[in-house]
Amino acid sequence: MILSGELSSGDALGEEALAEKCGVSRTPIRDALRRLEAELLVRRTESQRSFVAHWSLDDVSDAFELRAMLEGYAAKRAAERMDDATLQQLKACNKAIWVAIKGTEADVDTFLDRNREFHALILETASSRRLSSLLGVLIEQPVIWRTAHHYSREAFEQSHKEHDDLLSAFERHDGPWAEAVMAGHIRRAFHAYSDAHRGMLAEREAA
């Protein structure tokens, strides 16, 4: 419900209300809220009441900077451990991204799914449970993914090209190269987000 935008920043998340809305009891709701709190999607006050977390631009900037570090590290490890089968999967994945963004109208949902798959494959190849656990907290941020619908064609194409660079680095098992490309890739994604976000704010202003 948070990811789909049904709930927005600051909304109260009473356990009983959610339980009724979902047709279950409070017990599984409590479990879910704890999990979402760990993922920073839900904020809890000192008196243990839950609300949909608010993400300022500074927060998003923070998250991207951390992602740049951690996914860079993941790319380095992945490059050192890359095998042929996985490399082929990644290539197929990026090919699918190319198809999705090359139509007259970019297929954003497919782009997002395949993009997620691409990064997930790299993370898996990095084979560090701790790293996966940490990045899990950062990557599923709704405020970020939703703005992709406002990306420019250039942003999509640049993203695809950077993925290709990553593939070259993986092919040569060049860890530092992969790390540098990935860090740049994430930082560029932040600016793409930032631009798209400004665009959305301007639209709302006009309306």
Add this chain to the structure above:
Amino acid sequence: MILSGELSSGDALGEEALAEKCGVSRTPIRDALRRLEAELLVRRTESQRSFVAHWSLDDVSDAFELRAMLEGYAAKRAAERMDDATLQQLKACNKAIWVAIKGTEADVDTFLDRNREFHALILETASSRRLSSLLGVLIEQPVIWRTAHHYSREAFEQSHKEHDDLLSAFERHDGPWAEAVMAGHIRRAFHAYSDAHRGMLAEREAA
């Protein structure tokens, strides 16, 4: 119980058994297990049974590498945001560490407490909720802290000196310096752990 060594790697964590042992019902036990699972102290099988997580040397190495990155970043941010009051607190803290390790017998518990306080203050000054959340997963690893009881005097003294270097970097608001010192500090801590760990294994071998 995991931290104190009362439970060891692989032990089963039945909810009912823990509830009886702790004198509470299963409900708060379940909450605690979920939290500990997020902190990687507890592992759950695909059928949702809980066990005390096992940490190999590779796992610990991973954790330290991630800590070096993230605490380095925290130190950089802290240096940029450091104020006089916090700096004084940090100095007092490191002074207390000095006292604890300078006796004929090093007071390891005080060292650990103050060390934790030192790093917690820096993390707080970095003022990034996301960063705090991520590092929270990595810092409370029992396998790491327990080996401190086997550190050499040199290891303690080096740690104290590196804290002093950090304080200098903070005083000058030199982010990159602080980051470099902290990264080195954590990496050295890993080798101190590694040495102490080998020592413990040798002891066990002899017995």
Add this chain to the structure above:
DNA sequence: ACTTCCCCTATTGTATACATTTATCCAAAG
């Protein structure tokens, strides 16, 4: 003797009732 299938037990998931704590609102006093 080994394997396979089934039943029983143990463990976790869920619902609900109750206890405890926190917030809100209204009234009374300064």
Add this chain to the structure above:
DNA sequence: CTTTGGATAAATGTATACAATAGGGGAAGT
């Protein structure tokens, strides 16, 4: 009119009962 106090209502914490599911052990057949 503002503030403070308490009473009331609402939300979370905890306990317990029941349901569903996974695991283990025993019996039977090969």
